[in-house]
Amino acid sequence: MSDPGGGAGDEAPAVSAPCAGTKVELAGGCHCRAVRFAVSAAPLDSGYCHCDICRRTTGAPVLAWASFPRQAFRYVASRPTVYRSSPWGERHFCPRCGAQTAFCSDRAGDTIDVNVGCLDEPRCCAPRRHEFTAERLEWLHIEDSLPRHEGEAAAGS
Numbered sequence: 001m002s003d004p005g006g007g008a009g010d011e012a013p014a015v016s017a018p019c020a021g022t023k024v025e026l027a028g029g030c031h032c033r034a035v036r037f038a039v040s041a042a043p044l045d046s047g048y049c050h051c052d053i054c055r056r057t058t059g060a061p062v063l064a065w066a067s068f069p070r071q072a073f074r075y076v077a078s079r080p081t082v083y084r085s086s087p088w089g090e091r092h093f094c095p096r097c098g099a100q101t102a103f104c105s106d107r108a109g110d111t112i113d114v115n116v117g118c119l120d121e122p123r124c125c126a127p128r129r130h131e132f133t134a135e136r137l138e139w140l141h142i143e144d145s146l147p148r149h150e151g152e153a154a155a156g157s
């Protein structure tokens, strides 16, 4: 919709963002609505994570995430509880209902991974690949043709 044309510039090649052409003001939050956030950018990337940490911190068999520029993301209601789930990453939770809203990795300091299930419009952030399939549950069958990575996908892939 707002294709800048040309294509020159120093940004990485644009991924075919799932929300390309749609509005870039997204909102979301936890189930009880104590924690609310807004994002003023289109997603940079998205995917499924099958890792054990995502599984245990959500209680779900797989997590769908979408990455956004960190400076485009802000909490607009109560602050979440922050839990360091690994030496390199923190997860944000609603202290009231327990919903996990986001993940911040020290290794990707300029982006934040929002849990797609917490977006008000989760349908606009379709996953683009599967990560950590080595840890996936065998009984979960997702029959798409998205790329699969046994661990973390290399940046930009």
Ligand SMILES: [Zn+2]
Binding pocket: 030, 031, 032, 033, 034, 035, 094, 095, 096, 097, 098, 099
């Ligand atoms: Zn809540």
Ligand SMILES: [Zn+2]
Binding pocket: 049, 050, 051, 052, 053, 054, 055, 063, 132
């Ligand atoms: Zn994970």
